[in-house]
Amino acid sequence: SQHSAISSFSFFQQRIEIHKLRQGDNLILGFSIGGGIDQDPTQNPFSEDKTDKGIYVTRVTEGGPAEVAGLQIGDKIMQVNGWDMTMVTHDQARKRLTKRNEEVVRLLVTRQSLQKAVQQSMMS
Amino acid sequence: KIESLKVTVDFLKVPLGLKKPPLKEALAAVPGPGRPKPLGVERHKPRRSDTMDNESQYSGYSYKSGHSRSSRKHRDRRDRHRSKSRDGSRGDKSVTIQAPGEPLLDNESTRGDERDDNWGETTTVVTGTSEHSISHDDITRITKDMEDSAHLDCSRHLGVALAGALALLAFLTPLAFMLLPQLLWREELEPCGTPCEGLFISVAFKLLILLLGSWALFFRRPKAFFPRVFVFRALLMVLVFLLVVSYWLFYGVRILDSRERHYQGVVQYAVSLVDALLFVHYLAVVLLELRQLRPQFTLKAVRSADGASRFYNVGHLSIQRAAVWILENYYHDFPVYNPALLNLPKSVLSKKMSGFKVYSLGEVGFLLQVGTGRGAPPSPWGSPARGRALPRCSHICGSAPHRLVVAVEEAFTHIKRLQDEDQKNPREIMDPREAAQAIFASMARAMQKYLRTTKQQPYHTMESILQHLEFCITHDMTPKAFLERYLAAGPTIQYHKDRWLAKQWTLVSEEPVTNGLKDGVVFVLKRQDFSLVVSTKKIPFFKLSEEFVDPKSHKFIMRLQSETSV
Numbered sequence: 001s002q003h004s005a006i007s008s009f010s011f012f013q014q015r016i017e018i019h020k021l022r023q024g025d026n027l028i029l030g031f032s033i034g035g036g037i038d039q040d041p042t043q044n045p046f047s048e049d050k051t052d053k054g055i056y057v058t059r060v061t062e063g064g065p066a067e068v069a070g071l072q073i074g075d076k077i078m079q080v081n082g083w084d085m086t087m088v089t090h091d092q093a094r095k096r097l098t099k100r101n102e103e104v105v106r107l108l109v110t111r112q113s114l115q116k117a118v119q120q121s122m123m124s
Numbered sequence: 125k126i127e128s129l130k131v132t133v134d135f136l137k138v139p140l141g142l143k144k145p146p147l148k149e150a151l152a153a154v155p156g157p158g159r160p161k162p163l164g165v166e167r168h169k170p171r172r173s174d175t176m177d178n179e180s181q182y183s184g185y186s187y188k189s190g191h192s193r194s195s196r197k198h199r200d201r202r203d204r205h206r207s208k209s210r211d212g213s214r215g216d217k218s219v220t221i222q223a224p225g226e227p228l229l230d231n232e233s234t235r236g237d238e239r240d241d242n243w244g245e246t247t248t249v250v251t252g253t254s255e256h257s258i259s260h261d262d263i264t265r266i267t268k269d270m271e272d273s274a275h276l277d278c279s280r281h282l283g284v285a286l287a288g289a290l291a292l293l294a295f296l297t298p299l300a301f302m303l304l305p306q307l308l309w310r311e312e313l314e315p316c317g318t319p320c321e322g323l324f325i326s327v328a329f330k331l332l333i334l335l336l337g338s339w340a341l342f343f344r345r346p347k348a349f350f351p352r353v354f355v356f357r358a359l360l361m362v363l364v365f366l367l368v369v370s371y372w373l374f375y376g377v378r379i380l381d382s383r384e385r386h387y388q389g390v391v392q393y394a395v396s397l398v399d400a401l402l403f404v405h406y407l408a409v410v411l412l413e414l415r416q417l418r419p420q421f422t423l424k425a426v427r428s429a430d431g432a433s434r435f436y437n438v439g440h441l442s443i444q445r446a447a448v449w450i451l452e453n454y455y456h457d458f459p460v461y462n463p464a465l466l467n468l469p470k471s472v473l474s475k476k477m478s479g480f481k482v483y484s485l486g487e488v489g490f491l492l493q494v495g496t497g498r499g500a501p502p503s504p505w506g507s508p509a510r511g512r513a514l515p516r517c518s519h520i521c522g523s524a525p526h527r528l529v530v531a532v533e534e535a536f537t538h539i540k541r542l543q544d545e546d547q548k549n550p551r552e553i554m555d556p557r558e559a560a561q562a563i564f565a566s567m568a569r570a571m572q573k574y575l576r577t578t579k580q581q582p583y584h585t586m587e588s589i590l591q592h593l594e595f596c597i598t599h600d601m602t603p604k605a606f607l608e609r610y611l612a613a614g615p616t617i618q619y620h621k622d623r624w625l626a627k628q629w630t631l632v633s634e635e636p637v638t639n640g641l642k643d644g645v646v647f648v649l650k651r652q653d654f655s656l657v658v659s660t661k662k663i664p665f666f667k668l669s670e671e672f673v674d675p676k677s678h679k680f681i682m683r684l685q686s687e688t689s690v
Contacts, residue, residue, distance in 0.1 A: 032689040039686065058687050090686055097690045 012118050013078060016107045018069040029097060029105065030064020031057050031071055036090030046074040048112060054078075055085045055093045057109075072111060079108035280349060290361055291338060294368050294401055298327060301375055301394035309383050316388045323391045330398045337405050341412070348448040352638045355442065356411045364404055371397050416441050421641050422661050425450050425458075429654035432458050437663070443647055444637040450658055451629060451649065455617040461654060462613060464579035525611060531570035532603040535563040539597060560594040575610065583619050584610065628652060 020027035035044055035055045046056045057075040060067050077085045080096045088096070097105060302324075305313060371393075379390055419437035423446060426433040434457050438446055539559050542548065554562065571589065575581045596606040609618065616624060631637060632655075633647035643662040648655050 029690045032687050034687045040681070059689070061689075090688065094688045094690060 013108055013110045014070075016066075016069050016071050016109055018065050018071065018105050018107065020103050020105070021065045027098070027100065027103065028064070029066050030061040031066040032059040033077070033090075033093055033097070034058040036093055037087060038089045038091075046112075047076070052076075053087075055088065055090075071107070071109065075109040075111045077107055077109050081106055283353075287342070287357070287361055290364055290368075291342070294364050295331065295335070297368055297371065298331065298394040298398045298401075301371075301379075301397065302327070302391055305379070305384070305387060305390050308380075312383065312385055313387045314385050316391070320388055320391050323388070323395050327391075327395055327398055330395075330402060334398065334402055334405060337402075337409075341405070341408060348451070350444045350448070350637075352444060352636070354445075355638050360404065360408050360411070363407075364401070367397075367400055367404065371400075415439060416445070420663060421643070422663055423450060423641075423658050424661070425454065425656050425658045427458060427461070427654055427656055429461060429463070434458065438641070440640055442638050442640055443633055443635065443645065444631060446641055446660075447629075447631050447637075447647060447649055447658070450656065451626075454656065455624065455626075456615045458615060459613040460583065460616045460619060460623065462579060462583070463653065464582070525574065528567075528570045528574040528610075529603065529607060531567040532607055535567040536603045536606075538563050538566070541600065556594045556598045557590075559597050560590050564590055564593060571610070580610065580613065583623065585620075588620065625651065 018029055020029055033055050035041070035047075035053060037053045039053065041047065041053045042050050044050070044052070044056060046058070047054070055077045057066075057071060057073055057077065060071055060073050077093075079085055080093075081102065083096050085093055085096070375393065378384065379393070384390060416439035418439045420439050421437070423436045423438055424433060425436065434453070436450065436453055438449055441449065539562070542553060568586075575584055592609060593606065628651050630650045631647060632650050633645075635645065635647075637647075639645075641660050643660060645660040646658065648657050650656075
């Protein structure tokens with residue numbers, strides 16, 4: 001995975017490329033998402049700002065394609081294959097991740113740990 | 125106006141007279157010897173219609189009605205006048221045409237398709253049949269009806285007479301109790317002043333109440349004749365009999381023999397009998413009327429011919445009473461049985477179902493009515509090659525109602541109710557009947573076509589349509605209200621009495637018919653051409669529990685985070 005740190009507005013983002021795994025008739029990515037503009041943001045355990053209605057990774061299957069690609073629990077997904085995920089409903093997010101004719105999804109994610117790591121490295 | 129209508133009506137008749145194919149193909153299917161005759165009869169027809177002589181038209185009809193009248197005489201003892209004569213009475217107005225779409229014999233097994241082209245002309249073939257021959261089924265039916273009705277009459281009258289005598293006895297007994305001492309040993313009686321007078325008044329009023337109550341409860345025209353004795357009524361009669369007899373016994377021993385002096389006691393004795401009778405009357409009300417009102421069972425009635433079904437809730441009833449209840453509801457809930465609508469192919473309809481045929485040599489038209497609808501047809505779903513009615517109907521039936529509605533609406537615009545301020549010639553003012561006849565001609569064609577395509581022809585004669593039109597005009601109904609009777613098949617009771625066939629039902633049951641209804645009881649109400657299968661189910665026992673909801677407890681939040689795995 002490539003590390004690129006965009007320092008404007010304290011955004012620390014990582015690009016993750018996941019190759020979908022075929023299981024029977026389905027292509028699975030191996031993680032679960034939560035959030036969306038139609039959901040209740042105060043219930044989100046991973047967000048720092050409790051008004052953030054973005055899409056977060058709530059679970060990563062062990063040994064699944066997402067874990068292999070480096071996705072971690074608590075990541076906020078900003079883009080999927082170029083599509084914005086910060087202002088979508090839960091169902092729209094699901095649909096964009098599970099398009100049947102795509103074998104690879106490229107995610108743009110941000111995570112707090114990443115943010116903290118960069119801050120620490122900058123301070124030190 | 126009437127002359128012009130006559131001409132229009134003539135005009136309507138003539139093209140119809142040319143259409144013969146269905147009749148001919150049926151005739152072709154029939155053995156040889158009978159064939160020449162109906163054709164010969166048909167040839168007479170144009171001559172008759174040319175003269176437009178009402179008498180000759182009605183002659184054919186009167187043969188028909190004469191026969192059916194005789195066969196029905198045995199069944200319809202209670203009908204005061206045969207309403208079939210209603211059409212003959214209008215002979216003076218030459219506008220009305222005899223509609224031979226009337227059912228010939230009193231059965232619903234119709235010759236549907238053969239009658240399609242007959243409306244508006246005299247069908248001499250079929251009338252010829254009815255004068256000279258009767259089918260085997262007719263014979264069995266007539267004899268059965270004769271013996272059945274004879275048997276029922278006897279037992280029915282006996283029951284009523286017995287009940288009447290008992291009631292009279294019970295009513296007069298208290299009076300007798302009070303009068304006999306006065307008549308027999310008046311001088312020895314103790315004088316009895318105010319208490320006795322009070323008792324006399326109370327006896328008088330109680331007897332009056334008893335009389336009114338009995339009249340309300342018992343003296344009603346019976347709605348049906350049950351095959352078996354009505355258990356509760358018999359029970360009550362026995363009770364009353366025992367009561368009266370025991371009172372008389374005591375009276376005879378204690379009062380008559382010993383010449384009781386204490387008159388007040390005698391009067392009180394009589395009053396106690398009246399009280400007891402009132403309580404028996406109360407018991408009768410509860411047993412006969414109230415017990416059946418609370419619903420206990422749900423009856424499902426399914427018509428075997430086309431599957432029309434209904435559910436009814438009834439209380440505790442015996443099987444025979446439940447059967448009568450179902451029949452009463454059948455006549456206004458179920459759409460009328462129209463075998464033509466079952467879309468049976470003509471070959472199936474004309475096939476003879478019963479074991480053998482009774483021929484009258486020389487009569488061919490007879491075969492057309494034999495065996496129609498008897499028992500179950502072999503296969504309701506004819507192959508598309510044979511069944512001809514359905515595919516053709518689908519594109520006609522769609523447009524026919526619309527055309528009919530347009531024609532009727534247009535016809536109704538020709539009529540206007542006379543307002544007082546209109547100054548009109550007395551010659552132009554019409555009564556409803558004339559108004560109906562005036563506008564009928566313009567919609568007759570559309571109506572006839574529509575009825576033919578929906579196979580309702582046997583149910584509506586021209587006369588009945590005219591009467592209905594007159595009725596609608598009198599009550600200022602719109603065309604749509606006039607048409608509601610024709611656009612949908614109504615319940616049986618809406619049609620003429622001849623269609624009711626109310627005397628033909630037979631109750632078939634595995635259990636004795638005086639048994640009460642229980643869960644799972646099945647009985648069948650059979651008629652000639654179809655039957656109603658009734659099954660019973662107990663209404664379930666409901667266990668209702670209570671839950672209190674605080675009005676302040678209605679609160680809402682946004683939906684929780686949902687988690688989807690991808």
